[in-house]
Amino acid sequence: MPGLGDVTGPRGILFGGDYNPEQWPEETWLEDVRLMKDAGVNSVTLGVFSWAKLEPRPGEREFGWLDRLMDLMHDNGIGVVLATPTSSPPPWLGRLHPETLPRDEDGRTEWWGGRQHFSHSSAAYRRYAAAITEDLAARYGDHPALTMWHINNEYCTYDWGDGAAARFRRWLQQKYGSLDALNSAWGTAFWSQGYGDWDEVLPPRHAHYMKNPAQVLDFKRFTSDMLLECCTAERDIVRRHTPHLPVTTNFMPLWVGQDAWRWVEEEDIVSVDLYPDPRDPFGAQSSALVQDLTRSQARGPWMLMEQAAGPVNWRGVNHPKPRGLNRLWSLQAVARGADAVCYFQWRQSRQGAEKFHSGMVSHAGEQGRTYQEVRQLGAELARIGDEVTGSHTPNDIAILHDWHSWWAGAHEGRLSTHVDYPQILTAWHRALWQAHLTTDFAHPEHDLTAYKLVVVPQLYALTDAAIDNLLAYVRGGGTLVCGFLTGVADEDDRVRPGGMDPRLRELFGIRTLHEWWPLDADESAETDGFRGTLWSEEIEAAGDVSVEAAYKGGELDGAPAVLRNGRAWYVSTLPEPHALRVLLTRIAADAGVRPVLDGLPDRVEAVRRGDLLFVLNHGREPVTVEVPDAQHDLLTGATVEGEVTLGRYGVAVLRS
Numbered sequence: 305m306p307g308l309g310d311v312t313g314p315r316g317i318l319f320g321g322d323y324n325p326e327q328w329p330e331e332t333w334l335e336d337v338r339l340m341k342d343a344g345v346n347s348v349t350l351g352v353f354s355w356a357k358l359e360p361r362p363g364e365r366e367f368g369w370l371d372r373l374m375d376l377m378h379d380n381g382i383g384v385v386l387a388t389p390t391s392s393p394p395p396w397l398g399r400l401h402p403e404t405l406p407r408d409e410d411g412r413t414e415w416w417g418g419r420q421h422f423s424h425s426s427a428a429y430r431r432y433a434a435a436i437t438e439d440l441a442a443r444y445g446d447h448p449a450l451t452m453w454h455i456n457n458e459y460c461t462y463d464w465g466d467g468a469a470a471r472f473r474r475w476l477q478q479k480y481g482s483l484d485a486l487n488s489a490w491g492t493a494f495w496s497q498g499y500g501d502w503d504e505v506l507p508p509r510h511a512h513y514m515k516n517p518a519q520v521l522d523f524k525r526f527t528s529d530m531l532l533e534c535c536t537a538e539r540d541i542v543r544r545h546t547p548h549l550p551v552t553t554n555f556m557p558l559w560v561g562q563d564a565w566r567w568v569e570e571e572d573i574v575s576v577d578l579y580p581d582p583r584d585p586f587g588a589q590s591s592a593l594v595q596d597l598t599r600s601q602a603r604g605p606w607m608l609m610e611q612a613a614g615p616v617n618w619r620g621v622n623h624p625k626p627r628g629l630n631r632l633w634s635l636q637a638v639a640r641g642a643d644a645v646c647y648f649q650w651r652q653s654r655q656g657a658e659k660f661h662s663g664m665v666s667h668a669g670e671q672g673r674t675y676q677e678v679r680q681l682g683a684e685l686a687r688i689g690d691e692v693t694g695s696h697t698p699n700d701i702a703i704l705h706d707w708h709s710w711w712a713g714a715h716e717g718r719l720s721t722h723v724d725y726p727q728i729l730t731a732w733h734r735a736l737w738q739a740h741l742t743t744d745f746a747h748p749e750h751d752l753t754a755y756k757l758v759v760v761p762q763l764y765a766l767t768d769a770a771i772d773n774l775l776a777y778v779r780g781g782g783t784l785v786c787g788f789l790t791g792v793a794d795e796d797d798r799v800r801p802g803g804m805d806p807r808l809r810e811l812f813g814i815r816t817l818h819e820w821w822p823l824d825a826d827e828s829a830e831t832d833g834f835r836g837t838l839w840s841e842e843i844e845a846a847g848d849v850s851v852e853a854a855y856k857g858g859e860l861d862g863a864p865a866v867l868r869n870g871r872a873w874y875v876s877t878l879p880e881p882h883a884l885r886v887l888l889t890r891i892a893a894d895a896g897v898r899p900v901l902d903g904l905p906d907r908v909e910a911v912r913r914g915d916l917l918f919v920l921n922h923g924r925e926p927v928t929v930e931v932p933d934a935q936h937d938l939l940t941g942a943t944v945e946g947e948v949t950l951g952r953y954g955v956a957v958l959r960s
């Protein structure tokens with residue numbers, strides 16, 4: 305199978321971005337190439353939104369402009385990631401085939417005039433998408449500029465319309481075989497929902513009161529599967545023409561709509577788009593989470609397909625990146641496994657919805673600070689590329705994450721709407737990040753034996769296989785720590801006996817889970833060691849387990865808050881940030897996991913990648929950090945003895 309290494313091998317770290325030259329006169333293309341070469345750009349992604357330009361009327365083809373661009377890139381040594389243009393169909397498709405337009409839950413049509421107005425279930429959409437993909441692959445498969453394929457863009461659409469309803473029924477027939485099985489899995493005995501004919505089954509459309517959670521859960525699974533079908537159909541076409549070239553599709557960061565563990569099985573390169581807010585004090589950590597997840601999905605190097613060189617234009621207020629931040633965050637991605645540092649987009653648009661979204665070349669042009677910093681970064685990436693690409697270091701800690709559990713746990717009828725899965729995942733990752741403990745992510749059914757510590761922030765729904773996996777992991781000598789609302793439901797979102805799977809209760813030493821006690825937003829639960837937030841539980845511990853923290857005051861006074869049964873820990877609340885960090889540091893130390901470097905200041909991040917040690921200063925003030933032995937800094941060429949000083953947003957890439 306071809307992979308990212310086949311592309312980076314000849315080129316080093318991929319550096320570049322989405323290039324939308326169809327928005328510009330051809331004179332500008334020559335200027336673009338000059339600036340690209342000057343900045344060390346070695347890869348551009350063409351064609352992401354080019355469908356109407358390539359096929360202005362049904363069945364017509366206009367390839368001339370793209371021929372000239374492919375040649376221009378090749379003549380200048382710039383590789384092309386060619387996108388199938390299928391995420392934004394031309395207006396004629398919606399006009400000719402209104403059934404290609406998705407409907408929302410309330411039955412409203414998503415019209416053309418924006419983008420991503422396609423129904424994953426529409427046969428007409430799929431037919432036209434396949435045809436343009438086929439012709440692109442036939443025309444450019446042998447072109448020497450072509451390095452890889454980029455299918456569609458950020459698959460993220462839903463459809464509640466009639467075409468999707470018909471397809472949903474077929475998906476359900478395949479999954480359940482019979483209506484009886486569907487009625488049982490969905491618990492339709494509740495509220496008179498029993499289905500007597502397949503034609504009665506619908507996507508979970510606008511309803512008077514709360515929808516059936518199992519139906520909603522299956523609809524999310526169905527949507528992810530349909531989008532994946534669209535993706536693999538196009539992948540199969542390009543693979544037939546170019547079996548030697550790798551294929552990717554770009555994810556959004558921690559996007560709710562795709563079961564990305566499943567998706568990555570179908571692509572050769574894992575890529576993600578990442579847009580942290582420059583003002584977010586935890587921007588680096590939220591990026592680190594996505595980077596760790598993406599690296600774990602790739603099981604090695606991955607591709608940062610898009611980031612912004614300056615502001616985005618889709619937040620309420622869109623801040624630019626202060627001097628040095630683009631470089632720092634780009635090198636952070638490399639530290640955490642990226643072998644490609646790419647942007648949306650090369651040149652900032654003058655028209656269209658994203659004209660105030662930054663590009664590598666901003667409205668200020670060549671002399672602008674944005675381009676000048678991009679240029680410096682390009683030179684630095686070229687300097688370290690040989691030593692970095694292809695290298696990978698697995699971590700000792702895995703955080704478990706699963707989309708199906710996230711989907712199930714998000715149902716309308718839950719006990720607290722303050723319990724938000726991504727926030728909980730973030731809180732636990734942040735505590736580990738702040739403790740300078742680097743982590744991988746894993747699926748609950750993955751082989752976990754290589755990890756010393758497995759962390760489960762929250763897995764509301766678990767399959768029997770996942771529970772067996774966790775039990776075997778602890779039995780085999782692993783340390784496990786689980787947060788609240790874990791193991792509550794099975795894969796049909798049926799509550800397990802006792803409110804939490806009995807085998808898990810036994811593992812943690814929980815005799816009875818009497819009640820859940822969610823906390824209001826301004827409320828906290830005191831314990832004898834720390835303050836808990838969001839949630840608390842009325843638990844009765846089994847005789848021989850250790851109560852590591854107990855609730856103090858209130859209804860739960862004296863009841864266990866944190867339980868430890870050998871190497872299995874259960875945390876029934878969300879400890880406030882400092883406490884969670886202290887707790888996880890202690891559990892990690894017991895499991896034999898140490899921080900990357902000792903004594904690091906809070907704002908410094910240290911990450912090992914292969915033989916290299918990346919040290920990153922996330923602050924504006926200079927900082928001096930002790931490092932082991934004598935080291936060579938690949939960025940400056942200097943030898944570093946015992947300590948390294950990093951300036952504002954400074955980075956060192958060290959080799960012993």
Ligand code: GLA
Nearest residue numbers: 494495496512513514515717
């Ligand atoms: C109402 C309804 C019941 C049930 C309860 C839940 O009283 O009549 O069917 O939904 O609310 O509080």
Ligand code: GLA
Nearest residue numbers: 457458577579610616648661
């Ligand atoms: C996404 C899309 C791009 C662009 C950027 C803007 O990542 O893939 O086309 O819209 O967002 O941030």
